Amino acid sequence: MNGTIDISWGNMCLGFLLLLIPVAALAYYRTGLVKDTLIAAFRMTLQLFLIGFYLEYLFAWNSAWINLLWVLIMICIASWTVLCRTKLPVRQLFVPVIIAFFCSICVIDLYFLGVVIKLEHLFEARYFVPVSGMVLGNMLSANVIALNAFYGSLDRERQLYFYLLANGASRGEATAPFMREALIKSFNPTVASMAVMGLIALPGTMTGQILGGSSPNVAIKYQIMLMITIFSSSLISVLLTLWSAKHRSFNSFGIKKF
Incomplete structure (x- = not known):
């Protein structure tokens, strides 16, 4: 293998479905963490994509x-x-x-x-x-x-x-x-x-x-x-x-x- 296998956007969406398991458990036991979990997942995704874009320039500038x-x-x-x-x-x-x-x-x-x-x-x-x-x-x-x-x-x-x-x-x-x-x-x-x-x-x-x-x-x-x-x-x-x-x-x- 010459490199890491890329993950398509569609497969990424399938991967996000895994969040349904912890969200359902947190909701069932009324932990109050469902909203925080969804917000954290959204923030993580957005921040990582932004930092990935930024790191391209950071590595180039060095x-x-x-x-x-x-x-x-x-x-x-x-x-x-x-x-x-x-x-x-x-x-x-x-x-x-x-x-x-x-x-x-x-x-x-x-x-x-x-x-x-x-x-x-x-x-x-x-x-x-x-x-x-x-x-x-x-x-x-x-x-x-x-x-x-x-x-x-x-x-x-x-x-x-x-x-x-x-x-x-x-x-x-x-x-x-x-x-x-x-x-x-x-x-x-x-x-x-x-x-x-x-x-x-x-x-x-x-x-x-x-x-x-x-x-x-x-x-x-x-x-x-x-x-x-x-x-x-x-x-x-x-x-x-x-x-x-x-x-x-x-x-x-x-x-x-x-």
Whole structure:
């Protein structure tokens, strides 16, 4: 096979019929997610077609400044999405989340693209933009789960938090159990996926490269490195987000502001 088999527009419409299954289940159990699911599917389709059109020009220009600007825009959108999905105050936490995401992306991209892949041009569009987007997408999911877990458990176990403070614990020590719960809930699924990858599931990046004509051995190497990169970047971003959010969330007496 010389390339990936194209999907016709008619067959794409047939593929969309698969959405009827989750939509029917969500409607039957009255989850209130039917409208959100349909809107999300429509937005995903529109956004991916638009970004596909844009990437054609982005790859052709291959300007380091344009590529960097595009990733910064993605970081801002990801940070905004995290706070919207967790219903946390944007004004207080938007800048800390952006900083956490930006620092994580800088560390991981510099190491992965510069040291592991050894790109001649670090901001080359064909590598820098897709890898950053993949990393950011996983960071977004991990941060939503972590923030929900941290603030949710803190609200449920408020008495434990004040008990620890009253017994001389610092704010960091008093919030340590909630940090632990947030990290466990955020990364348990990722650890489980990594443990069975290749036995149960063939990951998307590897499958895409193989369908695109790459050698399975090359695809496997990229998939292993990307999984480690994604896991590391997500953990760094979650820690930075939680640490920075804690400084904005409590007053000098250790009382949560929101």
